[in-house]
Amino acid sequence: MQDREMMERYIYEVVRRIPKEQRKETALELQELISDMTESGEAIEAVLTLLGDPSEFAKQYRDETNVLIGPAYYSDYMWLLKIVLAAAAASAVISELLHGLIAGEFLAEIFSKILGNMITSGIMVFGVITFIFAVLERQKIKVELREKKKWSVDNLKAEEKGSRKISFEKEISWHPAQLSPIPDKRARISRADSVVSIVFIILMAGLLMFGPQLFGVYIFEDDEFVRTISIFNLDNWDIILPVFLASVLIGLIDEIIRLINGYYCKTVMISSIITGVSQMVLNAILLKGLPFFNPDFAEDVSQQFEVNFVSEIDLLHYWGTSFVPNIFLAVFLIIQMIEITVTVYKTLKYGDER
């Protein structure tokens, strides 16, 4: 191989591993270095051997802060990922199994569908969880940078009073007064609660994604499954599902923020308020706007079974009216309000300022 070719290959191996904006400059630098070293009498092989593994070289050039999920969140991330993947798999199994058995599909068909759904939901859940943690990681870095900046302002003030001379004591920007108090026991957020909520959220999302038709009345004729009358509005499902999933995603982010903080604090409170308000809006859109429930459900059922929901106390009697969605919406709103109130109360009473 030509010397020049070998040098260029080496430089390429280093440069492709460092940030784009540094590549050109670094390539020029390395060119200069390697040619200087060969000109002093060394063979190119010896020079490149001395410089060592290009990936190690590149590592020296990189800022090692470039991580997707840092050590602070890593163990929570891995732990939650396992739970959530299991929940996603479970929802794929449940929805396909029920659906397949009721519809009388062959086992092989059911299994292949389960496998397919498991892969889809697994990848999706993996992506969503990783994305949420990555965003939180970025946010954390931002918060830390901001705190540092706050401190350097104080340093500047101190400098004005004193001399311009550089003193290394100045670098000590941390003070014991910064220590935040150990969170009150009553401010702890139970990990088990978070996990139960997260698993529930994933299961619900999975079931509504893979088998919304499972929720409804099953109609058999001569012991043969014909169809279900879904309680959901499957006609508009392709609009409803994304809105529902958006609400789920927001809920999931909130739960993860609770989980990694572990106790009531400002971050959890703000997240809880934002989540609560946006879920209220999305719930209202779902229930009143889209509508979430199948408006023809009661009528279909009564036709199918030749019964009439005439009784005033029968919920289905009111199905077609705005009464049902209003009831659901009211219940959701009350739950959200309670959730926010509890979080705000606990944060202000027991939580700390972080």
Next chain:
Amino acid sequence: MGDERDLKQSLIQELRRGTLILSVLSQLNEKKYGYALVQNLEEQGMPIDPNTLYPLLRRLEKQGLLASEWDVGESKPRKYYSRTAYGDEIYLELRSQWRTMTESMEEMLKGE
């Protein structure tokens, strides 16, 4: 055996690491290009691998201690580094720290 030697090597390296910046800064009161600096340090008994030195120079430049310029006048382009005024300031401070430190260390290690 190998592990023991590795450990020894890595401890020595760690001890040296702290001195790298000071030795590099000390040589850059006038502008030098990278490889000249490598040879310079080697001659004075403080060898430093180019794959450590080059990224270090870049970092020090980013921190404002060094300035660089490309000289394209000669047969091949060369990047020259030299201390900035801020770099001078830091260098003097580091040097005085070093002197106090070596004094204390000498005292501490005496008679061992």
